[in-house]
Amino acid sequence: MAIEIERKFRLLDESWRGGVVKSVRMAQGYINDMDALRAGRQNASVRVRIAGDQAYLNLKSRELGRSRQEFDYAIPVADAQALLALCVGGLIDKVRHYIPQDDLTWEVDEFAGENAGLLVAELELPTVDTVFARPAWLGREVTEEQRFYNLALAERPYSRWSALEQA
Numbered sequence: 001m002a003i004e005i006e007r008k009f010r011l012l013d014e015s016w017r018g019g020v021v022k023s024v025r026m027a028q029g030y031i032n033d034m035d036a037l038r039a040g041r042q043n044a045s046v047r048v049r050i051a052g053d054q055a056y057l058n059l060k061s062r063e064l065g066r067s068r069q070e071f072d073y074a075i076p077v078a079d080a081q082a083l084l085a086l087c088v089g090g091l092i093d094k095v096r097h098y099i100p101q102d103d104l105t106w107e108v109d110e111f112a113g114e115n116a117g118l119l120v121a122e123l124e125l126p127t128v129d130t131v132f133a134r135p136a137w138l139g140r141e142v143t144e145e146q147r148f149y150n151l152a153l154a155e156r157p158y159s160r161w162s163a164l165e166q167a
Contacts, residue, residue, distance in 0.1 A: 004060065004070035005125045008148055010139035016108055016121070019099040019135075026051045026094050029087030034155045037062045044069075045151045048083040051096070055080030066128055066143055089154035090114055104132055114157035117166075120148055 031046035047058040055077045061069035075083075084091060093113040099106040104123060111118040121138060142148045147156070147165070158166065 002070050002072070003067055005067045005128050005130075006143070007066060007123050007125065007141060008143045008145075009121045009123075009141050011108070011119045011121055012137050012139045014137075016099060016106070016135065016137040017097070019101075019106075020097045020108075021100060022098045024052045024096050024098075026096055027084065027091060028150065029084045029091045030089060030151050030154050031083070031087060033088045034152055037151070047150070048080050048087060050077060050080045050084070053077065057083070064144060064146055066125075087154075089151075090157055092150050092154055099135075101133060101135065106135070111153070111158065114159045115153050116159065118153070118158040 026049055028047055028049040031048065032042050036042040037045065042062070044059045044061050047056075047060070049056045049058060055075050057073045057075050057080075059069075059071045063069075091113070092111070092115065094109045094111045094115070097108040097110060099108060104125070107122045107124075109118075109120045109122065111120075120142070123132060125132065146152050147161075
């Protein structure tokens with residue numbers, strides 16, 4: 001079983017752009033919605049993602065926080081395109097920017113479409129207690145805030161957040 005250990009953060013400024021070594025456009029959608037998870041009718045989100053010229057079917061357990069079960073399977077792009085048409089809620093459109101730091105890689109998601117204006121940095125860690133350096137551009141941690149999860153953004157995009165929620 002695969003375990004994803006991830007931390008999520010807002011960004012303070014644009015200085016992160018200087019460290020980008022690669023960027024990939026992504027489109028993703030969800031076969032299930034937040035209501036199914038909230039109500040306990042499902043215990044995992046089911047995501048379809050096209051990243052550049054590759055596609056994946058992904059399942060993540062519904063726990064909120066730093067550590068979740070994750071299963072990721074490569075699928076044909078044509079299958080992913082057909083599955084995206086079956087998704088509920090909105091589709092997520094974003095560019096993921098990769099920024100190496102020490103032995104880890106920051107992934108900064110720059111959202112477009114209804115989530116335009118939202119930037120979130122993610123860091124996958126080998127253990128929950130891994131110590132990492134915080135870049136100067138890193139803002140407050142939002143790992144425990146469900147509204148920053150992509151599944152939640154598909155249901156209620158950043159453009160629908162109040163000014164207070166966006167701050």
